[in-house]
Amino acid sequence: MLAFVVRTQRTICIMNILINNMLEKAFNNMFGYKKIVLAYSGGLDSTVLLDMFTIMTSKKNSLLSNEYILNIRAIHVNHGLSCNSKLWFKHCRAQCLKRNIPFKSICLCLNKYYKGIENTAREERYGKLINSLLPGEVLVAAHHNDEQIESFFINLKRGSGPLGLSSMANSSYFKSSFLLRSLLQLSKYQLKAYANIFSLSWIEDESNNDVKFERSYLRIHILPTLKARWLKFNGSVSRSISIFFEQDYLINELLSSALLRLVNYDGSLSLLPLFSMDIIKRYAIIRRWLIKYNSKMPSKKKVVYIWKYIINCRYDAKPRLIHGNKFICRFHNKLYFIVKNSFSSFEVNITWNSFEGPLFLPKELGILVCYSLKLGINLNRSKRLSYAVKRLVVSNISYIETPSFNESMAIRFGNFNRKLLNYDSSLKSLCQLGIPFWVRNKMPLLFFENGYIASIGVYTFKTNKSNRCQVYWYIKR
Numbered sequence: 001m002l003a004f005v006v007r008t009q010r011t012i013c014i015m016n017i018l019i020n021n022m023l024e025k026a027f028n029n030m031f032g033y034k035k036i037v038l039a040y041s042g043g044l045d046s047t048v049l050l051d052m053f054t055i056m057t058s059k060k061n062s063l064l065s066n067e068y069i070l071n072i073r074a075i076h077v078n079h080g081l082s083c084n085s086k087l088w089f090k091h092c093r094a095q096c097l098k099r100n101i102p103f104k105s106i107c108l109c110l111n112k113y114y115k116g117i118e119n120t121a122r123e124e125r126y127g128k129l130i131n132s133l134l135p136g137e138v139l140v141a142a143h144h145n146d147e148q149i150e151s152f153f154i155n156l157k158r159g160s161g162p163l164g165l166s167s168m169a170n171s172s173y174f175k176s177s178f179l180l181r182s183l184l185q186l187s188k189y190q191l192k193a194y195a196n197i198f199s200l201s202w203i204e205d206e207s208n209n210d211v212k213f214e215r216s217y218l219r220i221h222i223l224p225t226l227k228a229r230w231l232k233f234n235g236s237v238s239r240s241i242s243i244f245f246e247q248d249y250l251i252n253e254l255l256s257s258a259l260l261r262l263v264n265y266d267g268s269l270s271l272l273p274l275f276s277m278d279i280i281k282r283y284a285i286i287r288r289w290l291i292k293y294n295s296k297m298p299s300k301k302k303v304v305y306i307w308k309y310i311i312n313c314r315y316d317a318k319p320r321l322i323h324g325n326k327f328i329c330r331f332h333n334k335l336y337f338i339v340k341n342s343f344s345s346f347e348v349n350i351t352w353n354s355f356e357g358p359l360f361l362p363k364e365l366g367i368l369v370c371y372s373l374k375l376g377i378n379l380n381r382s383k384r385l386s387y388a389v390k391r392l393v394v395s396n397i398s399y400i401e402t403p404s405f406n407e408s409m410a411i412r413f414g415n416f417n418r419k420l421l422n423y424d425s426s427l428k429s430l431c432q433l434g435i436p437f438w439v440r441n442k443m444p445l446l447f448f449e450n451g452y453i454a455s456i457g458v459y460t461f462k463t464n465k466s467n468r469c470q471v472y473w474y475i476k477r
Contacts, residue, residue: 039125045143079108080110145234165241169181298323311330
């Protein structure tokens with residue numbers, strides 16, 4: 001009887017050590033973050049992570065100091081793709097209520113699978129999760145090591161480079177916040193053992209057994225065979241993933257100085273130096289430039305297309321290529337990555353009668369403010385000006401002749417890609433001044449009754465220096 005008690009105590013001691021080891025691995029990359037949002041699906045992995053959070057926030061845990069307090073809440077995303085969705089929602093809500101963790105549910109409406117069911121659901125899910133984050137919060141996902149290896153093989157099948165083969169990072173910047181993956185060092189076997197020890201309850205998604213999805217096919221048919229043949233297969237693949245991550249980091253470090261010299265103040269990429277570079281370095285620079293915009297890594301085929309048909313196009317051509325939700329286009333000797341609606345064309349005429357107040361431009365084009373140099377005062381005395389420009393920055397400034405009493409100014413926008421010879425014969429075209437064609441359409445053109453006077457910050461007609469004023473153009477940050 002005594003021997004049985006000793007063995008039982010020894011087993012309990014070993015289990016506690018293993019559990020503490022798992023907790024340390026899970027929360028190794030989370031120190032410093034105090035506001036946590038768990039992406040809680042109700043499956044095995046997210047249920048284990050939810051329970052780990054419960055232990056970490058309890059008064060009994062010794063891994064965190066008393067001063068370090070975690071604020072945790074869980075968000076469940078209902079995709080509406082399964083007939084059991086409502087049952088899963090009730091299960092997740094009950095599990096959070098049991099642990100006194102705030103719970104929120106988000107419903108998705110997936111009508112069109114523009115990138116397949118898997119990719120569309122993933123993008124929509126993460127989009128909703130990120131938009132639900134409050135200031136200072138970070139998102140935590142429960143991806144484990146087996147899913148990391150599945151991602152490696154999926155990216156290998158797609159012909160990915162070092163960045164793709166490095167699979168999922170422990171911590172990554174995601175839009176306006178951070179995405180943490182705390183369970184990447186733990187296998188599914190370890191998570192299941194943890195769940196059985198604490199008698200956890202979780203849901204099983206029937207789609208995980210549907211081999212029409214490539215991840216399920218790998219999990220059911222391919223990876224078990226490889227693991228049975230090579231017992232240390234998971235560890236070897238994990239080391240390769242780590243090596244690919246280091247290689248990609250090294251490439252970024254080696255190219256960072258060159259990329260910094262090529263990127264202009266407006267975010268465009270200077271093209272002339274690329275022609276003197278080796279083709280491999282040239283393509284790598286283009287890839288890293290696009291990644292700076294938080295876009296997906298372009299395929300080799302797309303990078304070759306950008307070089308051949310966008311960068312090496314005719315000087316007067318206006319080619320563009322869709323990448324994600326933006327356009328890649330060239331103007332003069334620069335490459336731009338801009339939103340699609342930048343090419344929208346419109347024509348607007350506005351009359352600015354009272355210079356004592358700011359002029360609010362339509363279509364979110366900003367605010368115009370007039371400042372007198374001679375009097376040393378702001379002609380805009382409106383009380384709402386300080387509030388209006390609080391979240392705006394000065395885009396450009398022009399010096400124009402101070403308008404006379406009761407004189408009005410006309411503000412025009414539109415598709416003025418042609419030379420403005422009708423306004424003044426001495427005016428150069430905005431194209432010759434190096435203004436991209438999509439920017440010209442949204443640039444305020446100032447007119448007095450006797451004709452054109454300025455394009456703010458670009459061109460100003462001759463004025464009397466003793467009687468000038470400033471026109472500020474404020475735009476969104």
